[in-house]
Amino acid sequence: MTRLYGKDELKEILDLTAEKNRLSHAIMFSGRKGSGRKTLARYTAKLFLCENNACGECPTCRNIDMNAHPDVIFVKETLGGKYEMKTLRELLKGTVIKPNNGDVKIYVFEDCDSMLTQHQNALLKLIEEPPAHLRFIFTCENVNLVPITVMSRVTLYEVPETDIESCVRCLVEDGTDESRARELAETFSGNIGECKSALSDDSIETRLLNTAKKAAAAASVKDGFGTAAALSETKDRAELSAVMGYFTRIFRDALAVKEGACADFADKRTSLAAAENYTEDELIFLLDRAFEINANEIYNLNPALTAAYFTAAFAEGKEGNNG
Numbered sequence: 292m293t294r295l296y297g298k299d300e301l302k303e304i305l306d307l308t309a310e311k312n313r314l315s316h317a318i319m320f321s322g323r324k325g326s327g328r329k330t331l332a333r334y335t336a337k338l339f340l341c342e343n344n345a346c347g348e349c350p351t352c353r354n355i356d357m358n359a360h361p362d363v364i365f366v367k368e369t370l371g372g373k374y375e376m377k378t379l380r381e382l383l384k385g386t387v388i389k390p391n392n393g394d395v396k397i398y399v400f401e402d403c404d405s406m407l408t409q410h411q412n413a414l415l416k417l418i419e420e421p422p423a424h425l426r427f428i429f430t431c432e433n434v435n436l437v438p439i440t441v442m443s444r445v446t447l448y449e450v451p452e453t454d455i456e457s458c459v460r461c462l463v464e465d466g467t468d469e470s471r472a473r474e475l476a477e478t479f480s481g482n483i484g485e486c487k488s489a490l491s492d493d494s495i496e497t498r499l500l501n502t503a504k505k506a507a508a509a510a511s512v513k514d515g516f517g518t519a520a521a522l523s524e525t526k527d528r529a530e531l532s533a534v535m536g537y538f539t540r541i542f543r544d545a546l547a548v549k550e551g552a553c554a555d556f557a558d559k560r561t562s563l564a565a566a567e568n569y570t571e572d573e574l575i576f577l578l579d580r581a582f583e584i585n586a587n588e589i590y591n592l593n594p595a596l597t598a599a600y601f602t603a604a605f606a607e608g609k610e611g612n613n614g
């Protein structure tokens with residue numbers, strides 16, 4: 292199955308039109324960047340080429356998904372991510388060549404509202420009198436930036452934003468954990484593309500996870516200064532909050548070890564070290580302080596101060612428990 296999240300209505304329209312064999316030879320998907328225009332372009336290419344209603348599973352569909360179908364040409368990507376007259380003209384020469392496999396050959400022009408006028412004119416020539424074997428799919432964000440001469444020759448479909456629930460489902464099925472998926476979906480108002488790029492922007496996520504591991508590793512050997520230093524690496528409260536989230540996971544695992552429960556370790560070595568170096572009460576005290584920082588608005592301090600508070604609290608807890 293081809294997954295189109297939150298696009299049921301549009302999918303149904305496309306399916307019915309395809310069923311009647313009436314898909315336009317030139318289709319425009321307009322919508323916000325990240326709203327799923329490219330996915331819809333792919334889906335439409337499948338409707339044109341798959342023999343089983345865009346099944347998503349046959350070799351044709353799979354090749355389309357992998358950008359490997361010889362008769363589905365993503366022009367911008369083929370040109371290295373940028374429209375340039377010389378290379379575009381060169382590529383368009385290929386339009387006279389008959390399809391490799393099926394009856395039609397599909398050219399996908401993404402972001403055609405960002406093309407220069409001369410590029411758009413080259414397109415116009417092509418769609419004015421296209422050879423019978425050609426199909427065109429365009430995407431744009433702003434139809435007002437596409438010449439009316441082009442717009443008058445395409446069938447326009449507006450791509451709606453995905454609703455939050457569908458966006459969450461999409462991210463979860465892609466392996467994101469539910470709470471993170473929901474957080475992203477809400478942050479980006481259901482825009483799957485923006486959620487995914489935030490996820491793939493591993494630099495942030497990975498950096499925060501590493502900061503948490505560093506802080507937890509220091510805390511696990513009762514190195515208060517190291518803990519504070521690591522926590523101070525966070526740039527704002529949101530980052531600190533994320534780091535504390537990972538941190539508490541590592542220490543919850545330590546507590547689980549202490550209690551003989553099984554843990555699905557986020558950082559096994561650190562959790563084992565913490566279990567070794569702390570008493571159960573100390574771990575609970577430490578976890579309480581960590582939860583407190585995340586939950587309590589009173590501690591709406593900057594990261595450095597919060598880190599200092601946390602370290603002081605945990606030194607205090609240590610003393611309280613040890614002496």
Ligand SMILES: [Zn+2]
Binds near residue numbers: 344346349350353
């Ligand atoms: Zn198929």
